[in-house]
Amino acid sequence: MSVKLKEVDAVIIGMGWAGAILARELTLTGLTVVGLERGPDRRPAEDFAIPSIRDELKYQQRLELISDNSIDTITFRNRPDQLALPIRRWGAFLPGEGVGGTGNHWGASHWRYLPDDFRLRSDLQERYGNSIPATMTIQDWPVTYNELEPYYDRFDKICGVSGRAGNLKGRKIEGGNVFEGARSNEYPNKPVASSEGGLMFGAAARSLGYHPFPAPFSAASAAYKNLYGVNMGACEACGFCDHIPCEANAKASAVTTIMPALRQEPKFELRTRIFASKLIYDGAARRVTGVLYTDLKTGKEYEQPAELVVLSAFVFSNTHMLLHSGIGRPYEHPTGEGVVGKNHCYQFEAGAAALFADKELNPYMGAPGGSLIIDDFNGPNFDHTGLGFFGGGYLLGLSGASPPIGGRFLPPGTAAWGSQWKRETVKWYYHSVRFNTQGSVYAHRDNYMDIDPVYKDALGRPLLRLTYNATDNDHAMSRYLLSRLEGIIKAMGPSHYEMRPRPKNFSVLPYQSTHNTGGTIMGSSPHDSVVNRYLQAWDAHNLFVMGASTFPQQHGYNPTGTLGALALWSADKIRTDYLKKPGPLVHA
Amino acid sequence: MRLVIQRTVASLFLSGSAFATDAIHGKELFTACLACHTESPDALGPSLKGVVGRKAGSLEDFRYSNAMMRSGIIWDESNLRDYLRDPQAKIRGNHMPFSGLVNASDADDLIAYLNTYK
Numbered sequence A: 001m002s003v004k005l006k007e008v009d010a011v012i013i014g015m016g017w018a019g020a021i022l023a024r025e026l027t028l029t030g031l032t033v034v035g036l037e038r039g040p041d042r043r044p045a046e047d048f049a050i051p052s053i054r055d056e057l058k059y060q061q062r063l064e065l066i067s068d069n070s071i072d073t074i075t076f077r078n079r080p081d082q083l084a085l086p087i088r089r090w091g092a093f094l095p096g097e098g099v100g101g102t103g104n105h106w107g108a109s110h111w112r113y114l115p116d117d118f119r120l121r122s123d124l125q126e127r128y129g130n131s132i133p134a135t136m137t138i139q140d141w142p143v144t145y146n147e148l149e150p151y152y153d154r155f156d157k158i159c160g161v162s163g164r165a166g167n168l169k170g171r172k173i174e175g176g177n178v179f180e181g182a183r184s185n186e187y188p189n190k191p192v193a194s195s196e197g198g199l200m201f202g203a204a205a206r207s208l209g210y211h212p213f214p215a216p217f218s219a220a221s222a223a224y225k226n227l228y229g230v231n232m233g234a235c236e237a238c239g240f241c242d243h244i245p246c247e248a249n250a251k252a253s254a255v256t257t258i259m260p261a262l263r264q265e266p267k268f269e270l271r272t273r274i275f276a277s278k279l280i281y282d283g284a285a286r287r288v289t290g291v292l293y294t295d296l297k298t299g300k301e302y303e304q305p306a307e308l309v310v311l312s313a314f315v316f317s318n319t320h321m322l323l324h325s326g327i328g329r330p331y332e333h334p335t336g337e338g339v340v341g342k343n344h345c346y347q348f349e350a351g352a353a354a355l356f357a358d359k360e361l362n363p364y365m366g367a368p369g370g371s372l373i374i375d376d377f378n379g380p381n382f383d384h385t386g387l388g389f390f391g392g393g394y395l396l397g398l399s400g401a402s403p404p405i406g407g408r409f410l411p412p413g414t415a416a417w418g419s420q421w422k423r424e425t426v427k428w429y430y431h432s433v434r435f436n437t438q439g440s441v442y443a444h445r446d447n448y449m450d451i452d453p454v455y456k457d458a459l460g461r462p463l464l465r466l467t468y469n470a471t472d473n474d475h476a477m478s479r480y481l482l483s484r485l486e487g488i489i490k491a492m493g494p495s496h497y498e499m500r501p502r503p504k505n506f507s508v509l510p511y512q513s514t515h516n517t518g519g520t521i522m523g524s525s526p527h528d529s530v531v532n533r534y535l536q537a538w539d540a541h542n543l544f545v546m547g548a549s550t551f552p553q554q555h556g557y558n559p560t561g562t563l564g565a566l567a568l569w570s571a572d573k574i575r576t577d578y579l580k581k582p583g584p585l586v587h588a
Numbered sequence B: 001m002r003l004v005i006q007r008t009v010a011s012l013f014l015s016g017s018a019f020a021t022d023a024i025h026g027k028e029l030f031t032a033c034l035a036c037h038t039e040s041p042d043a044l045g046p047s048l049k050g051v052v053g054r055k056a057g058s059l060e061d062f063r064y065s066n067a068m069m070r071s072g073i074i075w076d077e078s079n080l081r082d083y084l085r086d087p088q089a090k091i092r093g094n095h096m097p098f099s100g101l102v103n104a105s106d107a108d109d110l111i112a113y114l115n116t117y118k
Helices: A017-028 A056-061 A115-128 A145-159 A196-207 A315-325 A418-431 A472-492 A560-578 B002-014 B018-033 B077-085 B104-116
Strands: A008-013 A033-037 A074-077 A268-272 A274-282 A287-295 A301-311 A342-345 A348-355 A372-374 A393-398 A432-439 A448-456 A462-467 A496-500 A517-519 A540-545
Touching (some): A008 A017, A008 A287, A017 A033, A033 A274, A033 A301, A074 A448, A115 A145, A196 A393, A196 A432, A196 A472, A274 A301, A274 A315, A287 A540, A301 A315, A315 A448, A315 A462, A315 A517, A342 A448, A348 A472, A393 A472, A418 A432, A432 A472
Parallel strands (some): A008 A033, A008 A301, A033 A268, A074 A462, A301 A540
Antiparallel strands (some): A287 A301, A342 A517, A348 A432, A348 A496, A372 A393, A393 A432
């Protein structure tokens, strides 16, 4: 029997990027807010300090910041006709846990989608006629780039992003990304130092007529005071960044850029080690009355009533929560009817590595922001006529920030262990450059999430089941990106190189990308979406769902920039309109 | 302290406001330090108010590295200058994630500001 707690103005489930943004914005309007977080609190002064922080084994190999599969996981299968099995150790993707969420271990690639990405289906129809396959369930976003731009800009100023604009108010600037949508302001900080391998990649790309630019990196390249008055330090190029929190208070996360302000806020209460299990849904009133949760420290169950409920967990937990709470019509695979669980997408990343015998590249230092990138082959940026696929992605080259275990590459044919392996490892570590292609994943009717019929979590709830495989379209897209990348690598003149295409069937074992999207997608009608353009659930007007689970499909960029902009856009609408007159913000 | 006074006196004669410029520039440089060195209980670094003349590693509410606590240093302009130019060379094994000020004049300016920061 659960204990019913005193009602609060707003309860937030999941204290990652989106949850922290909403907590900050809502407390600024005077609301009392409770933040629920399944993992522990994470405090930089205690948890992210030198020397223990520079530990690839702990963070990257042993998954220190990643959610606990013995409490909750998902089941997985490639095809609807297979039996799904539970993922007992995260591999391909790594949902974070604890305050800051997945934003603690991100590589801080901070992107905006292109203006035409937001009108994907319309754009493809205009360009290529009625050639979108019936199985490709992509759709336009219910929000435009221009509407989101002020919120992209605000999120830049929360994160202290470092980069170089390529399109300022419509004026194209050589040296930045000339393909990007118009920005109202330059990046808050200059780019961090480019890596030598990145510069070599950039020079080769330029010689082939492409448009290289420094990576937009969500870490401050110089000391920076952000939008919430929080001081950030300068990136020290320590070499430990991706998968690892920042020791210098420079890499943006909810913990470094928002929580310091929230911890001073008397209207905010943080509750950690809380497993939110169900939204209490009043179907007749079309609203959520509260959240049922279990305190993992005591095992006791509580009901937290609230006027406003924000669901801001990872993609899987958001989708699972709605399915388990009976909110919205579940997606049914054979018919394509229903919306909750629909359009699971991913990031189709495929890489390469190259060795340069005569270059000393100091790969132990640097940051992911030291990459150089070309965007010439992202979705709307090139002609797809006759190519046999839609989509694309950016191409990246980087030396540096290569950790000692995962950051090694040896010439093809080298022994995998023993004295030859040791000799070659020492010989080549200093000479390697790595590459990546950040491919889009366009929704397919066979890739979706629903409730698993067999397996249950620690609270006895049936697990979420993910059915996903790489599609022919995405494989063709990726092969094309790799062929362009190979051209650049050859122009760099390497001693050895290796292209790494993805195998035909997606596997949950090797790490690939944590950019899962979809399941509670946004759209212009309840028939094709779970939430409206303000991320408000069609079926419960006081429920707002945040995060990449609302993306209709995944484009050729990392999702966090758009995730943050959408949270700020939604928070603004809640503040200016919803709180004055609670009810549906869009009438179906 | 004498060094600053001498510089101040000299600069008054030479250029009028050189000291003020130094400390103002030092205050600008100090924004980088403020990312960690604040008065907040959650701060990543110890407070630097009154650091000149203080024993290294001596604030009770901050958990210092052993290296810092055993250094035996009383902060003055000379050892601060060495430390700010190359923290790991001066106190090997300390936990400050900062690789040092490249320009010698920056260290002087920052120290000029720290002298006024109480």
